[in-house]
Amino acid sequence: MAHLKSQTGLFLLACGLSGGLALSGLRPGQDQDVRLDQSSQSGQASLDPFRRQEAQQDCWDIPADKLANLTRSELDLLPHICWKPELEASLQAPLPRRGIPEGLDCDQxxxxxxxxxxSTICKRGSVRIEPWLKNAIKTQMTLTKRQPYCYSTVLGSHNSAISLADGYGNLDPYFQQYFKWIKWVSSDAKFETDNQILSLTDQLNLGLRNVELDTHWVQGSLRIAHCGGLHSDFDILIQSINVIAKLLGHPIQWDTETVGCDPSLSSIPVLEQRLLHDALSEVRAWLDSPENAGEFLVIYFDDQIDLQAWGVVSTLLTEILSLYPAEQIFTPADLLVAGGVWPSMDQLVAAGKRVSFTSGTDYGTAMAPIIFDRSQICGWVEPSLEQLLGEPTCAEAGGYAHGGKTLSGQIFRTISCELYYGPFNCNFYWQSDNQPLLDELTLPGVSRCGLNVPCPDRVTPMRVASSMWSWAEGHPTSLPPQSGTSQHPSQHPTQPAATNRASSSSQSTPTGAVISWVAHGLRQLWQHAWPPAAAQMLEADNAGGGCAALSASDGRWREVSCDAGLPSACWLANSTWSVAAVPRGACPQGSGTRVPAHAKENTALQAAVRTANKDAAFLPIQGPTWAIP
Incomplete structure (x- = not known):
């Protein structure tokens, strides 16, 4: 067997030019300018694929007729390629990628x-959820819309429009198949370049009220694009893939050279990247739907300073005003009129305001007429998930390790990312995972900590359900069927539902299914851990139905008999809870019945019920409407 010994000189030349892979993460609070730091950093040399010893592989000489069409720069990449002619016949066009997790109910x-x-995807707006979840989303939105915006909590999503539903990541399986030909990349390395799998419409229907649009100037238009501008050693991976595709006579190539984000980092043809106008139109249509007449959104442009350098900030404003009437936009000027204090979402809607726009880049006076710098929105900051203090510290008093306290008037928006570029994670670290993530395991605690805007990747109904702190799964039991809901029974640990997308239809056990099973199991263990009789009592009384009670075991609300003999939750003048042994709906003098306004208040009430050594306490909510007073 002949090996590529003759190409050693080219390999050394490539290594000398590359300077090694010293990798760095993203700048705090930014993910649009993904880049690699080519300066040496301590501890990174051992991770450099060009310096580590490569595994022994049987590689053949590349036939001369295939080399004849390569350029000099392409020839320089041959030392990275392990030619395996026995695999050539097995390379075929990938099967349609499956972008619908098991257990997700939608029209394909x-x-x-x-x-x-x-790619097989969910038809826009067709995702159906269970009635209890739709009601829980409505309940929590009703409560948070009453709070001043700076004290609100809403679910968002990371790179909301970089979605497989619109083709982003469609070609991931196509490019992933070439990994087996690259010496320093594992053949089973993941190539996942779509942050979301559902459309903007479905994300909004799931209760998201903070939308992130990656906005860049591409081929003479504003488009949704995940931009790189890498110009680094990471190019070697993609350039090697392109050489392999060329040697095999395959038509599609991809590079990371960026001129106005051409191409995207999301394995989608340049001109098929979605126009910003189309994405804004989809959100506009959702706002115009009669059932959403009371909703208010924040749209966040994750953009770059080049928009100002190229003189297209005015184009961005024109795009917005072509779809959103100026009188419906809450602007920086409106905030000045309000004395610099953000109203509640209910107050904004009552004043005819439906949307605010903010930018990750401050373009100064060019954007001032309608777009906020994000720091103008309640001091908006984006600390990492690693900085969030764990329970119970964050729920009782703290928030972030740097001293920020959640629900104290400052907006904390935190993202997590689940992308993989072969051997690189989302932050382009070599052979590293993306932990910690905002997922089914972490979102319950994050929500109870009062994080204003958690923004996960791969938003699904199960992921949204894990962020609910009010109604428990399946409660209230007497909800009538609703439009847009699924009537399928709830998932159980023995039949877990997948929550992250399968990269192809051949995957039978997606990782998300395992994660969902573990998350569900942990929730069940915690639910029955203390006190042991609480859940059984609530289930036993559930047959009577009619009233709501907060359980001491997990702080969730359940439908119980109105004659259950439980104490009442009472809100005191000093903004604390007491649990009073009084008739349902009554409270001692100096206190009154009230529903927790947010997750932290809910956690405080749960603690008060436990302190009183009670299994549960009545809330002032009653069927059949289950309206929040």
Missing amino acids: TQWCDENGYC
Whole structure:
């Protein structure tokens, strides 16, 4: 067997030019300018794929007729390639990528690119959820919309429009198949470049009220694009893939050279990246739907300073005003009129305001007429998930390790990312995972800590359900069927539902299914851990139905008999809870009945019920409407 010994000189040349892979993460609070730091950093040399010893592989000489069409720069990349002619016949166009996790109820359709490569996705607006979840989302939104905006808590999503539903990541399986030909990349390394799998419409229907649009100037238009501008050693991975594709006679190539984000980092043809106008139109249509007449959104442009350098900030404003009437936009000027104090979402809607826009880049006076710098929105900051203090510290008093306290008037928006670029994680660290994540395991605690805007990747109904702190799964039991809901029974640990997308239809046990099973199991263990009789009592009384009670075991609300003989939750003048042994709906003098306004108040009430050594306490909510007083 002949090996590529003759190419050693080229390999050393490539290594000398590369300078090694010294990797750095993203700048705090930014993910649009993904980059690699080419300066040496302590501890990174051992991770450099060009310095570590490569595994022994049987590699053949590349036939001369295939080399004849390569450029000099492409020839320089041959030392990274292990030619395996026995695999050539097995390379075929990937099957349509499956972008619908098991257990997700929606109408299936396909998104196909100009070359006929397709993904199976959920038809826009077709995702159905269980009645209890739809009601829990409505309940929590009703409560948070009453709070001053700086004290509100809403779910968002990271890179909301970089979604497989619109073709982003459609070609991931196509490019991933070439990993087996690259010496320093594991053949089973993941290539996942879509942050979301559902459309903007479905994300909004799931209760998200903070939308992130990656906005860049591409081929003469504002488009949704995950931009790189890497110009670094990471290029070697993609350039090697392109050489392999060329040697095999395959038509599609991809590089990371960026001129106005051309191409995207999301394995989608340049001109098939979605126009910003189309994304804004979809959100506008959702706001115009009669059932959403009382909703208010914040749209966050994750953009770059080049928009100002190229003189297209005015184009961004024109795009917005072509779809959103100026009188419906809450602007920096409106905030000045309000004395610099953000009203509640209910107050904004009552004043005819439906949306605010903010930018990750401050363009100064050019954007001032309608777009906020994000720091103008309640001192908006974006600390990492690692900085969030764990329970119970964060729920009782603290928040972030740097001293920030949640629900204290400052907006904390935290993202997590689940992308993989072969051997690189989302932050382009070599052979590293993306932990910690905002997922089914962490969102319950994060929500109880009062984080204003958690923004996970891969938003699904189960992921949203894990962020609920009010109604427990399946409660209230007497809810009538509603439009947009699924009537399927709830998932159980023995039949877990997947929560992260399968990269192809051949995957039978997605990782998300395991995570969901573990998360569900942990919640069940905690629910029955203290006190042992609470859940059984609530279930036993559930048959009577009619009233709501907060359980000491997990702080969740359940439908119980109105004759259950439970104490009442009472709100005191000093903003604390007491649990009073008085008739349901009554409270001692100096206190009154009230529903917890947010997750931290809910956690405080749970603690008060435990301190009183009670299994549960009545809340002032009653069927059949279950309206929040």
